Amino acid sequence: MDPTVFRPYSESDALRSDRSAADRLRHRQKVREAIRGNIADIIAEESIIGRSRDKIIKVPIRGIREYRFVFGDNEPGVGTGNGDTEPGQVVGEAGGDGNGPGSPGNRPGIDYYETDITLEELIDIMFEDLELPDMERKNLRETQADTTRKRKGFRRVGVRAHLDKRRTATSRLRRKIATRGAAPAAPDGPRFPFHRDDLKYRRLVADLRFQSNAVVLCIMDTSGSMDTMKKYLARSFFFLLYQFVHTRYHNVEVVFIAHDTRAREVSEEEFFSKGESGGTMISSGYNKALEIVQGRYHPTLWNIYAFHCSDGDNWPHDNGAALAAARELCGVCNLFGYGEIKPLNSGSYGDSLLELFDEVDAKNFHALMIENKEDIWPSFRRFLSREKAAASVE
Amino acid sequence: MSSWSIQDLEYWDARIREKAGEFGLSCFPQEFEICNHEQMLGYMAYHGMPAHYPHWSFGKSYEKLKTLYDYGVSGLPYEMVINADPALAYLMRGNSLCLQILTVAHVYGHNDFFRNNFMFRDTRPELTLGRFKLRADRVRGYVEHPSIGLQAVEEILDAAHALSLQCRRHTAIRKLTHEEQQARALDAAEPPHDPFERIHRPVEHRAPDLDRVPLEPEEDLLLFIAEHSPYLADWQKDLLHIVHEEARHSIPQIDTKIMNEGWASYWHHKIMNSLDLPEELHLEFLVHHNQVIRAHPGGLNPYYIGFRLWHDIRRRYDEPTEAEIEAHGTPDKSGMEKIFEVRETDRDVSFLRRFLTADLMRDMDLFEYAKKGDRFVVSNVSDEEHWREVKETLLRNIGMNTVPVIRILDADHDHNRTLYTRHEHDGRDLQYGSLEKTLRYLHRLWGRRVLLETVMQGKSTTFSCDEDGVGRSAG
Incomplete structure (x- = not known):
């Protein structure tokens, strides 16, 4: 028999041999793709809306599970006991994955299909393939905020505090070496002093940053006909809008306007949890929004995004006023949208304002219909594509 | 960092080989490769192979193994052996000398098993x-x-x-060739010999459909x-x-997991005990050994079950009890002869069926569990009345018995190239979710409609998959 071969460990081989790198990368790509494919489901999950960006959420991944023909989960298995096992004894909790008791992985067909992801990553993925409107060039209104300074090079004059000692000393040394040949100094000759030319000061320039401000006006109908489901759909849409605007601007503010027949500015909590009552006068919400815009968010300084969710049950005689106010809002907003929320089984097939709003022909206005949570993401995409169109027209 | 050198390994390897030879193990030449934990994870993800085709599922498998390892959920195997000639095994460089010696001894057990078990006979290990x-x-x-x-x-x-x-x-x-299958079909179609054919009406000869x-x-x-x-x-x-x-x-x-791990554990135990190890190495060995072959309560540790079985076979042939002699007669060969014979002729299912006795099952406290609601509840224990049920369930959950048998019956069903397949139902239903997904894969490869006949909750059911998705119909 041939002698046994021992191949010693080789550091360089080990460093080179990350053989799975490409396959791991491909796997991660597939996870990302899978998440993107499921995004409508994920954002429809109530739990992620209104959470902080560091929040970690579990995302189900379909499409990267490996499937085979396997037997069902309810088939019995066999295990070893401690010597005193009795029939009827409970030996483990059945997890969601059909795993047996004891050590995991001893039965086939076990596969994870959830991954952890931060909300921030999720939002990145969400907007990654959206065709983002080209706002930076056209629509972005900038204000200069020259409050900070940054270093930019060096100069010979300046205030003492900005003296760069290291460079100063280096430049003296350089001069000393350069002059050595011309006038050989005695070993204990006179000291070689700093010259004014040696001094180097850090140069600071004002950092011109373009600060971009945006405000999201969330206007919601809180009249009696807006039930929990409708509010939830509205909430999902506002969440997306907020997150989207947040990716585009440094400074984003949100204003919540709740209206029934009168409009009030409310806190986020109140906005979503307030009980419903009363009738509906949409114009009141729009006028409140205009009032707030005039007072605090002047259109020359702020990018304004407004979105209004309602179920369309407006008082008929308010329609004219609402239309006028909507036109006015279109004038000040980057983008103004109206979402009519009519869950399929809600039983409230009242009036629709969609026809009414057809008359608003501004490029930056978009009216859409949301019937169920699957609609949210596609509607949102259409909404943004409208902004793109608006941007290119300007 | 490690307290051993290649020379140490070579010294112990020579002694282990000498012992293995004395005990009668016949091995392929052996090669060991020393690697770090990341390389080991890499080998594990790619089925131990130094070269393997790329696919994202291996990346996924690596990530999973690494996560489990990083969080300390699972350790790394001490060894990994590939069925090849020469046999290739990996040693972790961070392990202690004692673990390396134990691993080397264990590897020779696997090596002998690969070389001699009938399941591996046609695997062409040299290639x-x-x-x-x-x-x-x-x-x-x-x-x-x-x-x-x-x-x-x-x-x-x-x-x-x-x-x-x-x-x-x-x-x-051996799989029959097409011609042999034709011959067999013709044979089967021949009417059975009838001694009274002169007075009986001649049986109508039905030619088999050889174009099927x-x-x-x-x-x-x-x-x-x-x-x-x-x-x-x-x-x-x-x-x-x-x-x-x-x-x-x-x-x-x-299909030989239990036998193979049991065999390797049996021999590392035997070899290590015969090496006259210094005391501190020997004590360390005992700790690792007990760790490896301990029972996993609620689960099935193949090392444990295999190790117990090999010992029990040996004992029954060398020192049978009175009751065993009465039941089976005096053994005709020594325990050693018997276990070498079994390691050649059996695979897990036959191994357990033949040698897992009711006494041993009781001794290991094997029980059967079933899912009841959200819990796993013991349904049978290995007592006098129920050990057979437990054993049958065990045999179904071993090796390839965990994979449903699907057969293609007709590649031109309804004369439109529909692929007709049947699940050979053995009492266990298929899981619907994975069935649906896998059927789509089958459809993607076949390119035409695919039918799968199976039994769901006692009712014969046929699933069909075409471009529009998966549908089901009773009957």
């Missing part, structure tokens, strides 16, 4: 590594080919992986598709062959 390398090169070639690319290769590999274990599992039984494809139910799904699909390109068929061959390579290991 294993080269074949894996060639397959890897072929797949990489397709991935890099400008007219194929990663996406197209992945699409086929994804589907093929889902079906790879749907193949003939009795590797030692397949002639006999076919278990090798991937091979069948590669041979009979008119839609697949050559490179796609080649991918199916590649995945099929890899599955064939792993089946003997899947």
Whole structure:
């Protein structure tokens, strides 16, 4: 028999041999793709809306599970006991994955299909393939905020505090070496002093940053006909809008306007949890929004995004006023949208304002219909594509 | 960092080989490669192979192993051996000398098993590594080919992986050629010999349909598709062959896990005890040994079960009890002869069926559990009345018995190239979710409608899959 071969460990081989790198990368790509494919489901999950960006959420991944023909989960298995096992004894909790008791992985067909992801990553993925409107060039209104300074090079004059000692000393040394040949100094000759030319000061320039401000006006109908489901759909849409605007601007503010027949500015909590009552006068919400815009968010300084969710049950005689106010809002907003929320089984097939709003022909206005949570993401995409169109027209 | 050198390993290896020879183990030449934990994880993800074709599922497997390892959920194996000639094994460089010696001894157990067990007889171990390398090169070639690319290769590999274990599992039984199958079909169609044929009405001779494809139910799904699909390109068929061959390579290991690990543990135990180890090495060995072969309460540790069984067989032949002599007669061979015979002729299912006695089951406290609501509840223990049930359940959950048998009955069902397959129902229903997904893969490869006949909750059910998705119909 041939002698046994021992191949010693080789550091360089080990460093080179990350053989799975490409396959791991491909796997991660597939996870990302899978998440993107499921995004409508994920954002429809109530739990992620209104959470902080560091929040970690579990995302189900379909499409990267490996499937085979396997037997069902309810088939019995066999295990070893401690010597005193009795029939009827409970030996483990059945997890969601059909795993047996004891050590995991001893039965086939076990596969994870959830991954952890931060909300921030999720939002990145969400907007990654959206065709983002080209706002930076056209629509972005900038204000200069020259409050900070940054270093930019060096100069010979300046205030003492900005003296760069290291460079100063280096430049003296350089001069000393350069002059050595011309006038050989005695070993204990006179000291070689700093010259004014040696001094180097850090140069600071004002950092011109373009600060971009945006405000999201969330206007919601809180009249009696807006039930929990409708509010939830509205909430999902506002969440997306907020997150989207947040990716585009440094400074984003949100204003919540709740209206029934009168409009009030409310806190986020109140906005979503307030009980419903009363009738509906949409114009009141729009006028409140205009009032707030005039007072605090002047259109020359702020990018304004407004979105209004309602179920369309407006008082008929308010329609004219609402239309006028909507036109006015279109004038000040980057983008103004109206979402009519009519869950399929809600039983409230009242009036629709969609026809009414057809008359608003501004490029930056978009009216859409949301019937169920699957609609949210596609509607949102259409909404943004409208902004793109608006941007290119300007 | 490590307290040993290659010279130490060579010294102990020589002594272990000498002992192994004395005990009668016959091994392939052995090669060891020292690696770090990341390399080990890499080998694990790629089935231990130094060269393997790329696929994202291996990346996924690596990530999973690494996560489990990083969080301390699972450790790394001390060793990993590949069925090849020369046999290839990996040693972790961070392990202590004692663990290395133990591992080397254990590896020779596996090596002997690979060389002598009948399941491995036709695996051509001298070609294993080269074949894996060639397959890897072929797949990489397709991935890099400008007219194929990663996406197209992945699409086929994804589907093929889902079906790879749907193949003939009795590797030692030769598959009949088409001509032999025809001859057999003709034989079967002959009317049985009738001594009173002169007074009976002659039986009408029904010629068998020799054009039927397949002639006999076919278990090798991937091979069948590669041979009979008119839609697949050559490179796609080649991918199916590649995945099929890899599955064939792993089946003997899947089917001998308990025997193999038990055999290696039996021999490392024996060899280590015969080496006159210094005391501190010996004590450390005992700790590791007990760790490896301990019972996993609620689970099945193949090391434990195998180790117990090999010992029990030996004991029954060397020192049978009175009751055993009464039941089976005086043994005709020594325990040693018997275990060497068994390691050659059995696989897990037959091994357990033949040698797992009621006493041993009671001793190991084997029990059967079933899911009740959200809990696993013990349904049977190995007592006098129920040990047979427990044993039957055990046998069903071993090796390839955990893979449902699916056979192709007709490749031209309804004369429109519909693929008609049947699940050989053995009392266990298929899981619907994975059935649906896997059927789609089958459809993707076959390219035409696919039917699967099975039994769901006692009712015969047929699933069909075409471009529009999966549907089901009773009957």
